[in-house]
Amino acid sequence: MDNNNLQIQQKLNSISFGNYYLPKIATVKKIIRETPNIISLQIVMDDEKEMKNFTFQPGQVCQLSVFGFGESTFVINSHPSNKEYLQISIMKAGVNTTAIHNLSEGEKVGFRAPLGNWFPLKSWEGKNLLFIGGGIGLAPLRPLILEILSNKDKYKKLTLLYAARTPDDFCFKYDLEKWEESKDIDLILTIDNECSGWDKNVGLCPDVLEKLAPSPENTVAILCGPPIMIKYTLGVLEKLKFQEDSVYTTLERRMKCGVGKCGRCNIGEKFVCVDGPIFSLRELNILNEPFI
Numbered sequence: 001m002d003n004n005n006l007q008i009q010q011k012l013n014s015i016s017f018g019n020y021y022l023p024k025i026a027t028v029k030k031i032i033r034e035t036p037n038i039i040s041l042q043i044v045m046d047d048e049k050e051m052k053n054f055t056f057q058p059g060q061v062c063q064l065s066v067f068g069f070g071e072s073t074f075v076i077n078s079h080p081s082n083k084e085y086l087q088i089s090i091m092k093a094g095v096n097t098t099a100i101h102n103l104s105e106g107e108k109v110g111f112r113a114p115l116g117n118w119f120p121l122k123s124w125e126g127k128n129l130l131f132i133g134g135g136i137g138l139a140p141l142r143p144l145i146l147e148i149l150s151n152k153d154k155y156k157k158l159t160l161l162y163a164a165r166t167p168d169d170f171c172f173k174y175d176l177e178k179w180e181e182s183k184d185i186d187l188i189l190t191i192d193n194e195c196s197g198w199d200k201n202v203g204l205c206p207d208v209l210e211k212l213a214p215s216p217e218n219t220v221a222i223l224c225g226p227p228i229m230i231k232y233t234l235g236v237l238e239k240l241k242f243q244e245d246s247v248y249t250t251l252e253r254r255m256k257c258g259v260g261k262c263g264r265c266n267i268g269e270k271f272v273c274v275d276g277p278i279f280s281l282r283e284l285n286i287l288n289e290p291f292i
Contacts, residue, residue, distance in 0.1 A: 041100070060116050074090060131160040
């Protein structure tokens, strides 16, 4: 078995159900309106045993389907230890995401997970962590931050720079309120343009990051957001002398099968659904392929 097929098989072995193309049935228990065009679903798998035994790591994704409309890839952004529900956040953008936004509490969805790799938390112990998110890009970072905060003694300084177009476009405001008051994480919020009643930072994420000028010494930067934000933020991190193996990002290439078979999400010889969605900048640069 070649290395690529071996990796695929290892991923398949981690999936908690037999036929990995067949979704498990789940019920929408709660819908949270995050922003005007983003909602979060809290879902529970109908099989109680499967729900109880389900595990995932921060960064892993799922395939969520609305029957008769389609299936799309989203990160699981609840805390990995939460057995009461799984939270998934969705921006309204196409046919399937519109169908998801039209769901009501109590309706059924299809769910395939866990898929993909995850953040290498163990290797970050003893380091400063700089989280950089834009808009719904905070979703992949949320379970990571929640997990790290529950094990804060293993890490040093935690900083979150979170950017949105307007104050209304910030997701997870219930988390942001807690983190603003917390002594365990420094929260820096910024919006694109001046806004009445806004007394925090104003400016695009890369510009605010450059002004903050965080030290790269013993620091890992983890970013997620719109491709254009990632592109220019990576440029700032390079300017600040962050090393390739100390910068991580998530990619959003169109995933379909979720297990590396259909080939829709490849970057060179890598598949985002199997080898990602988490990549270090070093891994991406070795590919020598456009990734944003």
